[in-house]
Amino acid sequence: MVSEMTKNEILNLMNETWIYEAIITTTDACGTIRAAPMGISTPDSEHIVLEIYKTSKTAGNIIRDKKFTINFVMYVELFWNSIKGKNLEYDRFGHLKDSDAWLDAKVQEIESSGEKIKVYSKITVYGIKNPNFVLINRAKHLAFESMVLFTKPGDEAKNEINENLRVIKKVAPGSKYEKLVKEILKEIKNAREPMKSI
Numbered sequence: 001m002v003s004e005m006t007k008n009e010i011l012n013l014m015n016e017t018w019i020y021e022a023i024i025t026t027t028d029a030c031g032t033i034r035a036a037p038m039g040i041s042t043p044d045s046e047h048i049v050l051e052i053y054k055t056s057k058t059a060g061n062i063i064r065d066k067k068f069t070i071n072f073v074m075y076v077e078l079f080w081n082s083i084k085g086k087n088l089e090y091d092r093f094g095h096l097k098d099s100d101a102w103l104d105a106k107v108q109e110i111e112s113s114g115e116k117i118k119v120y121s122k123i124t125v126y127g128i129k130n131p132n133f134v135l136i137n138r139a140k141h142l143a144f145e146s147m148v149l150f151t152k153p154g155d156e157a158k159n160e161i162n163e164n165l166r167v168i169k170k171v172a173p174g175s176k177y178e179k180l181v182k183e184i185l186k187e188i189k190n191a192r193e194p195m196k197s198i
Helices: 007-012 057-065 076-084 138-150 155-171 176-192
Strands: 020-027 033-041 047-053 067-072 101-113 116-128
Touching: 007 101, 007 116, 020 057, 020 076, 033 057, 033 076, 047 057, 047 101, 057 067, 057 101, 057 116, 067 116, 138 155, 138 176, 155 176
Parallel strands: none
Antiparallel strands: 020 033, 020 067, 033 047, 047 116, 067 101, 101 116
16 A cells, blocks of 8 residues: 555645545444545535434444544545445445545544534544545535536526535635635626617
8 A cells, every 4th residue: 555645644645624524434233334525625624524314224333333434535536436336446445446545533522413413523543555545525526517607608607606606615615616616606697788878
């Protein structure tokens, strides 16, 4: 295993308050490994926070075992495979064999929050296979898609851009991507306003 980074360097890649995409692995009571794509965040470059629906099997596993693994992957098909529950391989510790890096987390606190639980955890062990891996945050891709939508006429494109902005504000608040999409919406508004006579 190649390991040129530390767990703190992984966490330092994350902007505080941003949400990054990862695959969470837990173990069912019968010993079956369960994988679920999920957003994660760090409030302080030291702890990891998850928000999970209470009724999910992943939540049940975390509540019971008080631990989980965060698998960082760069390939979209692995997220799809985790949703479908197929074509995934694990090592004997429950880490995805195709992950670029992973962090084992121990639960410190669980809060109830409506239909979800909020899980606060501390990293205990880590592994890095690809020291050049890139964290996935949806904001960049949504901003790019908003630029594409800008070239299309009609209210439908504007509505989609507004929805992209809503998600960007959630996953990357205060980012350059939020600023860019606001600028795109301003351009749309200005293009539709009647010109003032001089």
